[in-house]
Amino acid sequence: MPDLPRRQFDSLIIGAGGGGLRAALQLSNAEASVAVVSKVFPTRSHTVAAQGGMNAALANVLPDNWHWHMFDTVKGSDYLGDQDAIEYMCRAAPQAVYELEHFGVPFSRMDNGTIYQRPFGGQSQNFGGDQAARTCAAADRTGHAILHSLYQQNIRAKTHFFDEYFAVDLLKDQQGYVLGALAFDIHNGEPVVIEAKTTLLATGGAGQIFRTTTNALINTGDGMSMALRAGVPLQDMEFFQFHPTGIAGRGMLITEGARGEGGYLINADGERMMERYAPKAKDLASRDVVSRAIATEVREGRGCGPNKDHVMLKLDHLGEDVIQKRLPGIRQTCITFLGIDPAETPIPIFPTAHYTMGGIPTNRHGQVVVPVKDTPEEPVPGLYAAGECACVSVHGANRLGGNSLLDIVVFGRAAANHIIEYLADNRYHRRLDAGSLESALQRVQRWDSKPTGDGESIAVLRDELKAVMENHCSVFRNEDVLTEGVAKVEQLVERFKYARIDDSSAVFNTARVEALELENLFGVALATIHSAHARKESRGAHSRIDYTERDDMNWMRHSLYSLETGMDYKPVRTKPISVESFPPKARVY
Amino acid sequence: MSSAGIEFAELKWRCRRGMLELDILLNTYLEKHRETMSQHQRAVFSEMLEYPDQVLLDLLLSNMRSSKAEINSLITEIQRAQVSTASET
Numbered sequence: 001m002p003d004l005p006r007r008q009f010d011s012l013i014i015g016a017g018g019g020g021l022r023a024a025l026q027l028s029n030a031e032a033s034v035a036v037v038s039k040v041f042p043t044r045s046h047t048v049a050a051q052g053g054m055n056a057a058l059a060n061v062l063p064d065n066w067h068w069h070m071f072d073t074v075k076g077s078d079y080l081g082d083q084d085a086i087e088y089m090c091r092a093a094p095q096a097v098y099e100l101e102h103f104g105v106p107f108s109r110m111d112n113g114t115i116y117q118r119p120f121g122g123q124s125q126n127f128g129g130d131q132a133a134r135t136c137a138a139a140d141r142t143g144h145a146i147l148h149s150l151y152q153q154n155i156r157a158k159t160h161f162f163d164e165y166f167a168v169d170l171l172k173d174q175q176g177y178v179l180g181a182l183a184f185d186i187h188n189g190e191p192v193v194i195e196a197k198t199t200l201l202a203t204g205g206a207g208q209i210f211r212t213t214t215n216a217l218i219n220t221g222d223g224m225s226m227a228l229r230a231g232v233p234l235q236d237m238e239f240f241q242f243h244p245t246g247i248a249g250r251g252m253l254i255t256e257g258a259r260g261e262g263g264y265l266i267n268a269d270g271e272r273m274m275e276r277y278a279p280k281a282k283d284l285a286s287r288d289v290v291s292r293a294i295a296t297e298v299r300e301g302r303g304c305g306p307n308k309d310h311v312m313l314k315l316d317h318l319g320e321d322v323i324q325k326r327l328p329g330i331r332q333t334c335i336t337f338l339g340i341d342p343a344e345t346p347i348p349i350f351p352t353a354h355y356t357m358g359g360i361p362t363n364r365h366g367q368v369v370v371p372v373k374d375t376p377e378e379p380v381p382g383l384y385a386a387g388e389c390a391c392v393s394v395h396g397a398n399r400l401g402g403n404s405l406l407d408i409v410v411f412g413r414a415a416a417n418h419i420i421e422y423l424a425d426n427r428y429h430r431r432l433d434a435g436s437l438e439s440a441l442q443r444v445q446r447w448d449s450k451p452t453g454d455g456e457s458i459a460v461l462r463d464e465l466k467a468v469m470e471n472h473c474s475v476f477r478n479e480d481v482l483t484e485g486v487a488k489v490e491q492l493v494e495r496f497k498y499a500r501i502d503d504s505s506a507v508f509n510t511a512r513v514e515a516l517e518l519e520n521l522f523g524v525a526l527a528t529i530h531s532a533h534a535r536k537e538s539r540g541a542h543s544r545i546d547y548t549e550r551d552d553m554n555w556m557r558h559s560l561y562s563l564e565t566g567m568d569y570k571p572v573r574t575k576p577i578s579v580e581s582f583p584p585k586a587r588v589y
Numbered sequence: 590m591s592s593a594g595i596e597f598a599e600l601k602w603r604c605r606r607g608m609l610e611l612d613i614l615l616n617t618y619l620e621k622h623r624e625t626m627s628q629h630q631r632a633v634f635s636e637m638l639e640y641p642d643q644v645l646l647d648l649l650l651s652n653m654r655s656s657k658a659e660i661n662s663l664i665t666e667i668q669r670a671q672v673s674t675a676s677e678t
Binding site: 039041044045046047144164186187213214215216217218251252333337340503505508509510513 | 608609675
């Protein structure tokens with residue numbers, strides 16, 4: 001076995017966003033020794049970007065209860081969410097909010113001192129009745145407040161942090177127990193074997209597989225691909241949430257408020273294009289309709305700009321006073337990132353990838369589960385996942401606003417509670433399999449040799465992958481487009497085998513990190529496009545032009561994609577824990 | 590790698606943030622000025638990177654100003670670099 005530095009902990013957590021930190025805190029408070037590996041400083045995790053808030057049926061503003069929240073989440077998921085996990089999450093939500101408050105999150109308050117709650121789309125009272133107000137927020141920086149509070153609590157609880165370490169691969173024994181990971185210090189390239197009785201993946205989403213995304217550069221699906229390489233299939237990867245109005249070529253959101261105030265989309269001919277796609281609602285049609293309309297205009301050659309690759313959002317007719325008064329944030333974003341003032345110039349727009357509903361399959365205890373023979377959900381011993389990288393599945397085919405922060409906190413905590421039980425039954429470290437470590441090490445060492453030959457660069461392959469995913473697997477999906485996309489991604493995977501980097505040094509070799517990240521992006525992209533190609537229906541965020549209806553008879557099931565065996569499926573858990581199931585109905589708002 | 594190269598790589602990695610907006614603004618500036626930044630400018634840039642993400646975003650979107658004049662000048666330079674890059678593309 002390679003002679004490498006080794007560290008031993010009860011529990012290893014990979015990723016230091018809200019899910020990872022919530023789990024780490026629960027474990028440290030229970031006297032477990034906990035290591036958190038993060039490729040960036042923990043408070044620079046993507047949770048910091050979540051502005052909206054966190055759903056919980058506190059009933060502080062309007063009447064509410066967890067069962068209504070559960071109904072909304074099941075309906076929002078287009079009946080692909082697992083109802084036991086959804087019940088668990090909605091019941092746990094109020095407690096999760098109060099715990100965060102005690103950890104120091106400064107939730108906005110009402111005059112009577114209780115936590116303020118704002119209404120969000122998809123929230124209802126009494127199972128589809130009047131609008132509910134369920135989202136707790138710390139002004140417009142809820143994610144930031146949660147992340148910083150949890151980090152500080154972890155410092156107090158003496159969680160051990162490996163800051164700016166890159167986790168390469170999971171390590172196992174011959175019986176299939178997951179026993180930690182190989183990581184390396186980005187500062188000096190030194191590898192370290194982190195042995196742990198349990199490992200929790202909490203590495204967030206994978207929006208970087210698309211060219212236009214709201215996700216930060218760090219969101220490269222590292223944990224998802226580590227799981228794939230360890231033989232765990234990825235679940236429901238075809239379900240990726242897009243916002244119709246991202247800034248073209250940049251990805252940042254322009255909120256629906258811009259169209260709500262009277263803004264409208266135009267194509268290269270200056271035509272108000274949404275009149276053709278949605279004659280009544282026009283620019284206020286649902287997100288998927290607007291997204292597909294934009295993609296169709298571009299595909300049919302009516303896109304704007306030299307590359308005809310976007311449309312324009314026109315606001316200038318509203319006048320400078322209205323824009324400054326009602327849309328100041330959008331105006332500032334455009335001035336800063338594009339150097340244009342929307343009071344004078346239209347904004348270039350293209351749909352932007354926002355949230356990964358799919359991920360590593362888990363049960364509601366955070367245990368990673370895989371099909372074994374006739375059992376669809378057999379836990380992988382020692383392996384857990386939580387947050388956006390996981391698929392519990394509470395979001396199913398479409399996530400409701402305010403449920404992602406809730407997901408990371410509730411299931412980070414649930415996973416930790418199960419880990420505590422597991423540790424009580426598994427008190428000793430098991431022996432690593434040498435082959436598992438060797439293959440992880442080889443993945444890193446591949447990039448250590450001096451560049452030879454004329455292999456392609458990482459940047460070229462990455463840009464090409466993102467373009468292929470955008471053109472073949474974003475909001476415009478049909479058989480031909482997806483078939484061609486699958487072939488193109490697979491060709492890119494082949495070309496990647498011969499890729500090279502020019503930096504073979506050990507110290508701060510970010511080129512090597514980017515190469516390993518690209519390998520992770522390829523894993524996620526393969527899972528996403530194969531799953532999208534296979535699902536012959538439209539459900540939630542997966543919208544196909546050639547199969548426009550939801551098909552519960554054939555497709556109310558979870559997709560599973562594995563590198564070894566391709567596509568497989570398993571049933572949706574329609575039985576909640578303690579209440580009656582919500583049977584599938586048309587998802588009408 | 591040279592010590593200047595290592596310092597640049599370290600700064601580049603610290604530009605990896607939790608928000609896409611910061612990734613774009615910080616990396617655009619750093620790539621544009623990597624050859625011309627003085628030791629002092631690199632030190633100011635490094636100091637600015639210590640701000641939490643949300644504060645950094647507020648500074649870069651002109652929602653607040655730093656108490657340090659050097660940081661404010663740098664913020665203006667980063668904004669200019671972004672606008673000039675946007676107009677080139």
